[in-house]
Each structure stands twice: as C-alpha cells, then as structure tokens.
Amino acid sequence: MDLAPRRLLALSVAGLAVGLGGCSGNDKDADGVELPEQSADVLEGFRLGWQGFNHRLSRLVVVAGDEATDVAVIGGTSTSFEAPDLPEGCDQASCNEFPFGDTADVSVWWATARSTAVAMVPVTFTAEVGRDGVAVSETVTLPAEIPGAVAIALVTGVDLDTDHPLAGEASCYRPRYGWHPNHLGIDLGEVELSGTSATVTAQLAFSAGKTFDPDRQCIDEVNERAVVAMTVHAVVLYGDTAIARGAVATAEAYPFSGDKLHPEEQVESAPVTVDFSGVSDPLVGYRMLDFRFDPDRTDDRGAYLRTLGWWVTPEGQANGIATNYSPGTQLEDFGYTFLGEAAAVDVQGTVERGLSSASLAAALDGDGNAVVTAVEH
Numbered sequence: 330m331d332l333a334p335r336r337l338l339a340l341s342v343a344g345l346a347v348g349l350g351g352c353s354g355n356d357k358d359a360d361g362v363e364l365p366e367q368s369a370d371v372l373e374g375f376r377l378g379w380q381g382f383n384h385r386l387s388r389l390v391v392v393a394g395d396e397a398t399d400v401a402v403i404g405g406t407s408t409s410f411e412a413p414d415l416p417e418g419c420d421q422a423s424c425n426e427f428p429f430g431d432t433a434d435v436s437v438w439w440a441t442a443r444s445t446a447v448a449m450v451p452v453t454f455t456a457e458v459g460r461d462g463v464a465v466s467e468t469v470t471l472p473a474e475i476p477g478a479v480a481i482a483l484v485t486g487v488d489l490d491t492d493h494p495l496a497g498e499a500s501c502y503r504p505r506y507g508w509h510p511n512h513l514g515i516d517l518g519e520v521e522l523s524g525t526s527a528t529v530t531a532q533l534a535f536s537a538g539k540t541f542d543p544d545r546q547c548i549d550e551v552n553e554r555a556v557v558a559m560t561v562h563a564v565v566l567y568g569d570t571a572i573a574r575g576a577v578a579t580a581e582a583y584p585f586s587g588d589k590l591h592p593e594e595q596v597e598s599a600p601v602t603v604d605f606s607g608v609s610d611p612l613v614g615y616r617m618l619d620f621r622f623d624p625d626r627t628d629d630r631g632a633y634l635r636t637l638g639w640w641v642t643p644e645g646q647a648n649g650i651a652t653n654y655s656p657g658t659q660l661e662d663f664g665y666t667f668l669g670e671a672a673a674v675d676v677q678g679t680v681e682r683g684l685s686s687a688s689l690a691a692a693l694d695g696d697g698n699a700v701v702t703a704v705e706h
Contacts, residue, residue, distance in 0.1 A: 495556065505697070
C-alpha cells in the first residue's frame with residue numbers, strides 16, 4: 330500500500346498553506362451556528378529515545394488526554410528483562426534473546442482545544458495490520474450541520490502492539506518480542522460530509538523487515554507474515570473556519586563506520602517550515618504520518634530504532650526523525666524517509682498546549698502487558 334500519494338509529493342517540502350474554510354471567528358455573522366462547548370485533546374508531536382541501545386518495536390502507546398498523555402514503549406526482551414520462552418523443538422542459537430533493561434526518554438507535544446463554533450468529534454480506528462496494509466472507515470455524528478463548513482481529521486493517539494499471531498501457522502519466533510519495522514504509516518484521508526454525518530477512511534500500514542543476524546534467523550524466516558494490532562485515535566474538526574495544510578518531508582542516510590563499538594554519530598534531521606499564515610492561534614497536528622526505514626534497500630531489511638519522533642508547532646516548525654545509533658550493538662548503516670501532512674485549524678476558541686517529558690523504564694505487569702504511564706501535562 331502506498332501512503333505517499335503523488336498529490337502530497339507535489340506539495341512543497343517546506344509546506345503549502347491551503348485556505349479551506351470561510352471566515353475566522355472574529356468576522357462571523359450573527360447567523361453563525363453556536364454549538365455546545367466542544368473540546369479535543371490533540372497529539373501535536375511525540376519523540377522517544379532509548380538511553381542505552383537501539384531496539385525492535387514491540388509496543389508503542391501514545392494517546393493524548395485532558396490532563397495527561399498515556400505513554401508506553403517496549404522494544405523487546407532487551408528492554409523489558411522479559412525471560413524468553415522458546416517453543417519446544419526450536420534452536421536457541423538462531424532464535425536468541427538477550428534479556429536486558431532500558432529506559433526511554435519521551436517527549437509529548439500536547440494541546441487541548443475548546444470552542445463553541447467548531448465541532449470536535451472523536452473517532453477511533455482499530456485493525457489488524459499486515460504487510461499489505463488495511464483501510465478502516467468510521468462514521469461519526471456531528472452536533473449540527475454548519476453552512477459553509479469544512480472538516481479535517483487529526484491524530485490524537487497511536488497504540489501499536491506486536492503481540493499478535495502471525496499470518497498463517499505459528500513459528501519459533503514469538504511476535505510479542507517485537508519486529509524490525511521497514512514501514513509504519515497512518516493516513517486519515519479526507520473527511521466525507523453528508524448532513525450531520527462525517528466519514529473518515531484511515532489507511533494503516535505496518536511491515537517488518539529482516540535482520541540478517543545469525544542470532545535472529547527465526548525472525549527472518551517469518552517477518553513477511555508479521556501482523557500487528559493497531560489502534561489510531563483521531564478527532565474530526567468541523568466548522569466554518571480556516572484550515573492551513575502542508576507537507577512535511579524529511580530524510581536522512583547515516584553511514585556505518587564498520588566498527589560497531591565506534592559507529593558514526595547520527596545527527597537528527599533539521600525541521601522544515603510549513604506555512605500556517607492566515608490561521609490565528611491554531612490547533613495543529615498531523616493528518617498523515619509515514620515512516621519508511623532503509624527505503625533504498627532492496628533486500629527487505631528492517632530497522633532497529635534508537636529514536637523515533639514527529640512534531641509540529643503553531644509557528645509551522647515540523648519534523649519527523651529516526652536514528653539507530655547504538656555503540657556496541659549497531660551492525661549496519663541506516664536511513665529513513667518521513668512524509669507527513671500537518672494542519673493548523675482556527676478553532677475560534679481557546680487552545681492550551683505544552684511539552685511534557687518523562688523517562689520511562691520498559692516495564693511489564695504480572696500478565697506480561699506493557700505498563701502504561703500517564704505523563705502529566
């Protein structure tokens with residue numbers, strides 16, 4: 330599935346502002362529709378960075394809330410100290426696990442918007458996502474029909490869990506230990522309006538690549554059959570208002586020294602600028618996020634990740650980053666591309682925002698589930 334549509338590639342890398350609505354709240358006429366107070370918690374950005382090493386991706390939870398954002402990050406047994414449980418008859422030498430602990434430094438750019446002019450309706454997409462991706466449509470009811478209104482859906486949270494059976498028969502590898510992603514994508518598409526109904530079709534993508542590591546041969550035998558459970562939280566913003574949208578494109582190619590004890594430093598990509606002019610005091614966020622790891626390779630390699638993140642500010646500074654720098658465990662070079670679409674919406678009300686950070690040990694509860702932490706705003 331292609332989550333980098335040509336219509337977005339045609340946009341400027343620096344961003345393109347598009348006025349989609351009528352007036353802003355200051356010049357609405359007396360006949361404007363007034364709604365019961367609406368509120369929405371939006372994820373304006375997220376970044377994780379492991380303190381110790383690079384890792385697989387096993388569980389990622391980041392869901393914005395009113396007073397806190399729920400976060401959990403697990404990168405396999407090498408982050409959670411989980412004791413491996415190898416199925417009977419499997420060869421440990423080619424299905425090796427290295428139980429260890431690691432801590433993720435996380436940052437959350439959050440915002441809470443309130444308005445009586447712009448509808449804010451939550452919507453959730455849940456799917457089992459394999460290599461071919463999946464489309465999920467959801468319809469929500471709007472509080473009123475607003476003449477001249479436009480709409481957009483923005484991401485408010487992501488929950489990805491690799492603890493899902495493989496497509497087809499089971500194997501020696503336990504997917505709960507994580508995968509090495511080579512594609513991770515969310516595209517909320519365009520909102521379809523019909524009276525007081527709004528329909529959003531989300532395109533979700535995830536694929537896992539190979540390691541080419543003798544200790545992880547059992548992963549490379551089944552990576553093409555990886556399936557993850559994915560839930561994407563979003564909000565539909567609908568009103569006679571102004572919206573600016575623009576592409577965010579970043580990419581890096583990091584060489585490898587050949588010495589795993591002394592790999593080259595990996596400097597994160599510089600932010601790009603999206604033109605949000607014409608939208609005052611906006612609520613900002615992403616409609617689309619698309620990461621491809623080692624996109625120039627043709628051997629289906631997947632990525633160990635040290636950092637991963639995306640964010641956008643009301644001033645139009647936006648970025649998507651990924652690295653795999655890891656002295657002692659880094660084996661090869663690394664590259665990625667990020668393509669997103671960010672948006673700024675005049676909610677004609679108030680927007681409270683902030684940046685919250687925490688250091689979270691990769692912890693599992695007694696049932697082996699990731700411990701989710703409320704990172705307070």
